[in-house]
Amino acid sequence: MALGHVGVVGGGVNGLCIAWELAKRGWDVQLFERGHCLAQTSSASTKLLHGGLRYLEQGHLALVAESLRERASWLREVPQHAHWLPLLLPIYRQQHRPAWQWRAGLGLYDGLALGRLPGFARWLRPDQVLELYPQLSTEGLKGAWQFWDGQMDEQALGWWVLDQAQRAGVEIHEGCDVREVTTKGELTVQTSANGITSNHAFAWVVNACGPWAVDLLERSEIPSSVQLDLVRGSHLLVPPSPALALPKHGLFVEVPSSRRIAFLLPYKGELLVGTTEEAQSLNEPVRVSEAEQKQLLGVLEHYLPAWLSMAQQQGRWFSGLRPIIVRSRADLSSASREADVQRDGRLLSVFGGKWTTARSLAEQLVNRAPFNGQP
Numbered sequence: 001m002a003l004g005h006v007g008v009v010g011g012g013v014n015g016l017c018i019a020w021e022l023a024k025r026g027w028d029v030q031l032f033e034r035g036h037c038l039a040q041t042s043s044a045s046t047k048l049l050h051g052g053l054r055y056l057e058q059g060h061l062a063l064v065a066e067s068l069r070e071r072a073s074w075l076r077e078v079p080q081h082a083h084w085l086p087l088l089l090p091i092y093r094q095q096h097r098p099a100w101q102w103r104a105g106l107g108l109y110d111g112l113a114l115g116r117l118p119g120f121a122r123w124l125r126p127d128q129v130l131e132l133y134p135q136l137s138t139e140g141l142k143g144a145w146q147f148w149d150g151q152m153d154e155q156a157l158g159w160w161v162l163d164q165a166q167r168a169g170v171e172i173h174e175g176c177d178v179r180e181v182t183t184k185g186e187l188t189v190q191t192s193a194n195g196i197t198s199n200h201a202f203a204w205v206v207n208a209c210g211p212w213a214v215d216l217l218e219r220s221e222i223p224s225s226v227q228l229d230l231v232r233g234s235h236l237l238v239p240p241s242p243a244l245a246l247p248k249h250g251l252f253v254e255v256p257s258s259r260r261i262a263f264l265l266p267y268k269g270e271l272l273v274g275t276t277e278e279a280q281s282l283n284e285p286v287r288v289s290e291a292e293q294k295q296l297l298g299v300l301e302h303y304l305p306a307w308l309s310m311a312q313q314q315g316r317w318f319s320g321l322r323p324i325i326v327r328s329r330a331d332l333s334s335a336s337r338e339a340d341v342q343r344d345g346r347l348l349s350v351f352g353g354k355w356t357t358a359r360s361l362a363e364q365l366v367n368r369a370p371f372n373g374q375p
């Protein structure tokens with residue numbers, strides 16, 4: 001017999017993992033998604049299953065350790081959609097962080113992985129770097145750190161999660177916009193196909209609307225304890241050409257004249273370049289700006305100049321909104337990717353998080369009251 005009925009709002013990776021975890025533990029779960037599942041932030045990431053090397057610099061050790069544990073779980077349990085990716089972190093004469101800082105960071109990064117990785121970071125001389133990555137800019141190159149991180153086929157892994165949730169018994173309702181929630185476990189849903197509004201009552205409701213989580217609370221006149229800042233991140237996908245082979249390594253680089261980090265990664269037969277970080281509001285369209293295009297093309301021109309003209313001719317752009325729990329808008333790069341949960345009576349709201357940690361976030365939520373039987 002089911003423990004009780006739970007309504008989950010939001011069909012991104014967080015909502016799906018929460019619904020799946022609840023169903024596995026014996027709850028009867030219905031999930032409401034206003035559009036299609038996995039069509040928002042969860043389809044616009046950098047596709048890395050990673051601890052986030054740069055978060056170490058900001059002191060988010062617990063988050064990195066948790067993410068590295070989760071990286072290992074995805075890679076072990078879903079190897080058909082997740083794999084190890086070798087990365088190079090090139091060190092140039094002119095860059096913001098010195099080589100020793102990366103060396104210390106990578107030592108800690110690999111240490112926190114507790115041996116769950118194919119190899120430890122190692123230093124490569126310029127000639128070794130160019131053997132692995134002949135297209136890389138050489139001007140001022142002192143060498144590179146080679147290290148490992150996880151990469152997913154984002155769409156396939158997302159559909160795998162959705163399939164697991166459905167097999168565990170989750171009922172998924174797409175095209176169902178939740179207009180309002182209450183602290184008594186009620187939902188008002190508008191169906192996009194016919195505009196009909198219906199009311200539903202559950203023992204518990206989980207608000208997992210990602211960037212829209214606070215918006216749903218505000219619409220329902222429930223105060224939010226969390227300030228959610230929205231950051232648009234854009235990416236560029238470039239197909240290879242017969243003259244331009246796709247590299248096997250990813251690159252982890254500093255954005256020229258900045259401390260920000262960018263990735264240039266092989267991804268499903270193309271080169272993925274990202275990401276930007278631009279503050280925006282929910283009312284603005286989520287699409288790449290001219291300034292972001294300039295920034296990412298600048299990264300490409302700086303590190304892989306041979307790819308620039310292909311990017312200008314055939315590059316495709318996509319953008320996503322990252323909800324960040326942040327105290328200050330001054331430096332969005334350093335804001336934590338950690339998650340937070342707010343409880344209001346029979347309503348639980350989830351804020352923030354990462355693709356990599358979606359399953360541990362779900363486990364943590366379901367391990368706590370009220371789902372663990374405590375009041």
Ligand SMILES: Cc1cc2nc3c(=O)[nH]c(=O)nc-3n(C[C@H](O)[C@H](O)[C@H](O)COP(=O)(O)OP(=O)(O)OC[C@H]3O[C@@H](n4cnc5c(N)ncnc54)[C@H](O)[C@@H]3O)c2cc1C
Pocket residue numbers: 009010011012013014015032033034035036037038039040041042043044045046047048049050176177178179208209210211212216231232233234275320321322352353354355356357
């Ligand atoms: C540019 C960028 C790069 C990133 N790169 C990485 C990375 O490499 N690795 C990593 O681990 N993480 C990465 N992340 C973070 C990761 O993508 C997110 O943490 C994760 O996808 C968030 O999932 P979510 O379910 O919270 O949100 P979403 O995927 O946005 O899902 C929320 C869902 O709620 C639905 N919804 C909203 N309001 C309602 C409503 N009222 N009624 C019904 N449905 C509603 C929306 O339609 C949406 O489908 C990145 C994020 C960005 C933006």
